[in-house]
Amino acid sequence: MNDPFQNSIKQISESAEILGILPGALKKLTEPQRVVTVHFPVVMDSGEEKIFYGLRSQHNNARGPYKGGIRFSPEVNESEVKALSSWMTWKCAVADIPFGGGKGGVVVDTRLLSKGELEKVARGFVRALFDVLGPNKDVPAPDMYTNSETMDIMVDEYSKIAGARAEATFTGKSIGNGGSEGRTEATGFGGAVVLKLLAEKFSLKPEETKIAIQGIGNVGQYFGIFAEKQGFKIVALSDSKGGIYNEDGIDIKDALAYKNTHGSLASYEKASFVSNEDLLLLPVDVLVPSALENVITAENASKIHAKYIIEMANGPVTPEADVLLEEKGIISVPDILANSGGVATSYFEWYQNMHKETWTKEDVLSKLTEKMTKAFNDVWAVKTEKNISTRKASYVVALQRVIDAGK
Numbered sequence: 001m002n003d004p005f006q007n008s009i010k011q012i013s014e015s016a017e018i019l020g021i022l023p024g025a026l027k028k029l030t031e032p033q034r035v036v037t038v039h040f041p042v043v044m045d046s047g048e049e050k051i052f053y054g055l056r057s058q059h060n061n062a063r064g065p066y067k068g069g070i071r072f073s074p075e076v077n078e079s080e081v082k083a084l085s086s087w088m089t090w091k092c093a094v095a096d097i098p099f100g101g102g103k104g105g106v107v108v109d110t111r112l113l114s115k116g117e118l119e120k121v122a123r124g125f126v127r128a129l130f131d132v133l134g135p136n137k138d139v140p141a142p143d144m145y146t147n148s149e150t151m152d153i154m155v156d157e158y159s160k161i162a163g164a165r166a167e168a169t170f171t172g173k174s175i176g177n178g179g180s181e182g183r184t185e186a187t188g189f190g191g192a193v194v195l196k197l198l199a200e201k202f203s204l205k206p207e208e209t210k211i212a213i214q215g216i217g218n219v220g221q222y223f224g225i226f227a228e229k230q231g232f233k234i235v236a237l238s239d240s241k242g243g244i245y246n247e248d249g250i251d252i253k254d255a256l257a258y259k260n261t262h263g264s265l266a267s268y269e270k271a272s273f274v275s276n277e278d279l280l281l282l283p284v285d286v287l288v289p290s291a292l293e294n295v296i297t298a299e300n301a302s303k304i305h306a307k308y309i310i311e312m313a314n315g316p317v318t319p320e321a322d323v324l325l326e327e328k329g330i331i332s333v334p335d336i337l338a339n340s341g342g343v344a345t346s347y348f349e350w351y352q353n354m355h356k357e358t359w360t361k362e363d364v365l366s367k368l369t370e371k372m373t374k375a376f377n378d379v380w381a382v383k384t385e386k387n388i389s390t391r392k393a394s395y396v397v398a399l400q401r402v403i404d405a406g407k
Contacts, residue, residue, distance in 0.1 A: 004083035004293060010319040015395035018386065029402065032059045032082050038128035042120045054125050056104035058138060059085035062405040065136055066102030067092060067343060069143025076105035087314055087336055088343065093398035095340040095375050097347040102138050110145045122150050126157040133158065135168035135354065141346050142172040152177045168353035171346040180349035182364030188222025189365060190341015191312045193372040194333055195227055195286065198308060201380070206231035210284040214238050214276060215291025216256065219312050219339065223288060224252040236279050239264060243279045244271035280304060289316035296321045304330065311335040326389050334391040336398065337379055344371045
């Protein structure tokens, strides 16, 4: 079984060697500075008091406050939050925003709780972590099974304890509660910016470039919408129940409308069914894993036909698969670069809150385009100069920035 935290260390080790970082210094850079574990009580609707378990990994704050999501899931565990907080450190550094990495979660199955009980869990988690959170300490955001409503509740609870409104302590809030325009589509939009820049590097004609997107949650669907706007041909899409494939192209908005009506893409009439596993192996130019971690492994990497991979999920490629992809000459744009549009826009939200400003969606997406373009070009310059993979180059850029800040 893949251990996500050990994978995160493996991914960075080769880049650390390129920079001449000694093992002791590397351990300091890879291990979280602090992992906070909490147990807190919640009175359920039945009147029974139940104890919930939560975690917050604070990885590195050399460049600024810890930053990262809070997930509510039965699968939340220490290895996962440590890995995700590590990736956030490097993601923030690659995007060149003044945050470090954090991640947290509560072990809870949201399907089994009422709305009122979930609110109590959110408030209880904030009370338990209050001392380590704050706009200049640690700034959480929504993640798996949490959303803008959860963040609004958390802001309210934090503000009550602090005795003053503290919007900048959380990002991903609703627009009426200090959230930012453009945040919903930001991660997918940022990935589409990367796609355009990659296409320019290799002289790919959008209308001739076939793309398969595994996972059309928020990130995957907005990636597809913006890629389609740029003229790229989306030929495959999937959700948790499977996918669809049409080599002549799929109208993504039509497919999304079908899914919203029927609950799944499975029976979409204008394309043939394909499993999530087989979608990864389709004869396409660009493969976009946007759902789960560890989907491209040593078992299937050699069968991938795509020439380019844009990692919109966190950790979709295992270290073992990465070696095989590199041997095949496949260009894989790593998650810490490809999906950093979300955290970059979270920074914009934090900045607006801190400075009492409100930006339009056009402002946000324009600033995000500039951020993603600079990040891509910075990585590409290192990749070219050192003749290394895009992943290694991304980590070299990130490591150097964190080390410089630490000094």
